[in-house]
Amino acid sequence: MYKKILVGYDGSEGSKIALTTAAELAKQIGAQLKAIWIKSKLPHYPETISEISEEQAAADSFLEGLKRDVLEYSLKYGIEIDFFAVAGNPAKVIVSNAKEQNFDLIVLSNQGHSSLWGTSLGHTADRVSEHAHCSVLLVRESE
């Protein structure tokens, strides 16, 4: 059975359901659980330094909120959930981190904050399931 589970979490409703599913599963089977947030890269070729520093401050503040969320889930389910943030292309980062850290299950929502762009995270989930070295569990929001 699964020993290490990686769940994508961005604070969206969909990702909360994914985190709930992952936490329940991890508790049931005694697996190690890690949550990952893929943050946007800072804008390239800015006109002012404050463009970068403000983006960074906003991202840091958002990250703190996510950390609190994950801690709440950790306390609620009585399991340890590590949390880390990485910048880059979501699908690439998830696939490479899953492989490097030997995860054997990736849990993702079919929709996250990127839904403004259609089913962007859905596309991410597609790409992850296509390229991941391990199993991928796609959690639907309606669940």
Place this chain on the structure above:
Amino acid sequence: MLENIWFVAAIWMGLALIASIISIRVGISVALIEILIGVLAGNFLGIHKTTEWINFLAMLGSGVLTFLAGAEIDPTSLKSNIKASFTIGFLSFLLPFIFIWFFAQFVLGWSMQQSQIAGISLSTTSVAVVYAVMIEKGLGSTPLGKMILAACFITDFGTVIALGLLFADFNIWLLVFVVVMSVMLWYMPRWTRFIIVRMGATRVSEPEVKFILFILFFLGGLATTAKSEAVLPAYLVGLVVAGVFLRDKTLVNRMRSIAFAIFTPFYFIKAGLYVSLTDLWAAIVVILVFLVIKMVTKLIGVYPFARTFKMRHKEASYTSLLMATGLTFGTISALFGLNNKIIDQAQYTILVTVVILSAIIPTLIAQRFFQPSEAVMIAWGRLFNGNNKSASPADKKELETEEEKNNV
């Protein structure tokens, strides 16, 4: 319909909105996307002219942007490696300015003033672009990173001085402008601090923002009366209040928000509007030659001194390439030339295209081939300031290890 000011404003703000959305999506600064949207609007949407009020908002955009560029420098960083940053920054301005000026005048046959505009536009660098490149790898706060940022500031300072003085009328108004500006610059830090402390923290009527804008507009008025350029006082005002702004980030963030929402979209879209794709294609060779000259002259100016200042080949190359970037002041200088009918649209197209390419190409090469590690950039500070002899064995070991890695 297009005579209705509301519809015209809606079209421009709509273009700015599209640029913002694209910028968020692709992770490229909104300014660059606004310029590109302006290029598309000018070449394909039939938007060829601007109105008085658009020009006014665009002018405010460039003024506030220049002010922010001056205000964002860290005075402590500027002082800490002043010898290295001044030498590198000054040569990074001087060599490209002279080479490009002479190339445009004696090879391309441009007039002297047109060639000087070319020299100024392409001698610039971009503190913000360089900062963004370094911050990605956490290099912005290292001693070498700070030295490079300070050097970029010196280069842009040279550009602003050249733009402010080369085309000015040397008459009584210039004297009045210089005297009044000097007095105001002297008092600006204490005035700004006073207004922030006494009123800024508690008043929603934003007196501190209005105070800064008042000073910028007044000195801009004096500068243009003297046939100088409003970016000169804007940059200098930014510089003298930088220390105050460093402690109070709220004001700088508020000014950036105001500028980016209302002023700079008009400036950047306008900057792109006058780029003619037909002229661009016709002058593609000249554009590439200008880009190569900019990069090579930056290399000639910066690399040897970077080596003298204890940098190895990799860091010296990285520094030279970052000094070859450009964006804000390049477009401001080119647009100044076009607005004042010093250069024509074809020349403007050439200069702005080279400026945009110089924001991208040198940074890509620097990151791909010459990216130093954070440890090395920190070690450089101890090595340089310790004048090598007193550098710790750990620093030397760090550099040696890095050298071995490179050789492998």
